[in-house]
Amino acid sequence: MRPTISTPYSFCLYRSGVDSFVEAVRTGLRELADPVKAPEMQAYMKSEMPFLGVQKPGRVALLKSLPRIDSRDEWLDAVRTLWREATYREERYVALALSGDRRFQSVELLPWFDEMIVTGAWWDYVDEIASKRIGPLLRSSPDVVRPLMLKWSVDADRWRRRTSIICQLGFKGATDVELLTACVDANVEDPDFFLRKGIGWALREFAKTEPGWVRAFVEARPGLSPLSRREALKHL
Template sequence: MTLDEALAALRTQVEDGRAEGMAAYHKQTREVLGIPNPALNDLTKTWRQNLSVEDRVTLADQLWQTDIFEARIAAAKLLSQARLRPDEAAWALIQNWVPDFDSWAIADHVCMAGQKRLVADPARIDTVEGWTKSDHMWTRRAALVITLPWTKQNNPKPEDLAIRDRVLGWAGAYVDDHDWFIQKAVAWWLRDLSKHDPARTRDFLEAHGDRMKAFARKEAGNLLA
């Protein structure tokens, strides 16, 4: 599939009158076509089924470079399959995209794809740790969003607990950053963790909660008994 064919397929899913509202909601200055997310899901699912891994990576790269809102989300969705072999090129592409993040919707879709690549090879956590030192807020935030799978295990292995504690260490260093998106990401990580590991969540909040923004502290603990 060529890029022109992919863009033509995307444009068939445009809903009249939707683009302006989406652009305002997502605070986009880039082009927004006005495509609902379910339509993007269906379209990219078909592409994943019909394209080789190599072709998916190539098309994802090309879609990203158009800088169209839905094209960037579609690029991420092309790489969101858990069983993606080989996946080194996909992981490299995801890393290349992170410095371009400038809005939560695009960042979160890419991080969902990145979560699959990180779970496939947890040693990649070393790369993600480097993001925590970035001057780019969205890169720092991505370090928490991409590691969310480690909040969800009911029976984590010792190596999973090590990653869980490692990321909690990053979150602890983030609490003095009062950027709303950083505080929200810390709260998100802790809230999800509290469903499966309330003890660690309580320990974190006891150690750091007084330095968090009030809304983030409340959200982080709202599922604790």
Template structure:
């Protein structure tokens, strides 16, 4: 693969589909300081998938993702190029190795929005943790990291295990206890999402975990945690909170 040419093709395709009005609206919605082209997510994904259709080697994949991530316009990162960087990694995530969690961490630390972090957390880091369970020890360090988006990544990376029916209940409980006092909305929401997804498969566990913590759990976390519980259990927990 000619990585530079592939990145240029992706960027050219994105620019050809740019909508200035959409770009401005998206910037406002995301409160973004990045440059925006104004391309819908499905179109970004289509361009990214086409770029790796031929099946790059792992090293080529990583270089392509970095090339797209580094695209700038007037000194500002380009939103759609960064989204495409994530999508190429997601499409070929099976090529990644345990050591590539370092690349994912670097991208998260260079992010400043859920719009980038959430896909990296769940679809890249979470996938790697499912395939290489020992990587979960990395999440143990991340959950206490000073950078909020790294903490959010640690929590959301537990979602694939929940969805595949093999939840890491010990870590869900431990991370939940560690984060009950969180002031950051995005951390509270992430914890609630994990509990909500778990409640679809194991509502009794979620009730047992939430109930003794009702005096400490945030409203945001509780609302998400009970959203998919049986109506009577959800109402009982809300009433007691």
């Protein structure tokens, strides 16, 4: 008797496809592993999670060699599985790269990107999510993302705050100056290195478009840290 296609059976087929993709990523990374580079990469990144020693070119080539995922649900499930179940940092790097698929980007992903920011909790993850995931969503859906960035700018989590500060990197003339001002001012006196560095970085990038505005902004804020001030005025 032929099996009847039911929801549980369909789910098994769907889950099998995701599991096969994830296993292909893990197998590929293990095959590319470099035990000499692994401890060096872990030390440089100050990471508790171990590395396999697979550098970016190898990870990019691996992703290109894998079957294309055309289902949004399967894509997101694969990203989440690689991220949440990672035992090596490269698995999260692959999940991060996969998360940028332009076909599937929407504000519905904001809770997931938030999870990546909070659980990743380090600059190598957060900076890419902020500038290449949150930033484009801010451009396309400012009515949704802008209020969230204002909320994150005063959040207890420093990585949400850093995201709010640097999410407009590369916006140039399209920069929401009021949003940038609010997010910087909310953190201008915070002693955290990553926040101070982020402030300087955001201002330095905007100075390429509006140098006079950035200079005046810095001069009007005596509480700005020397690090933020130095970074902001670096090329002025």
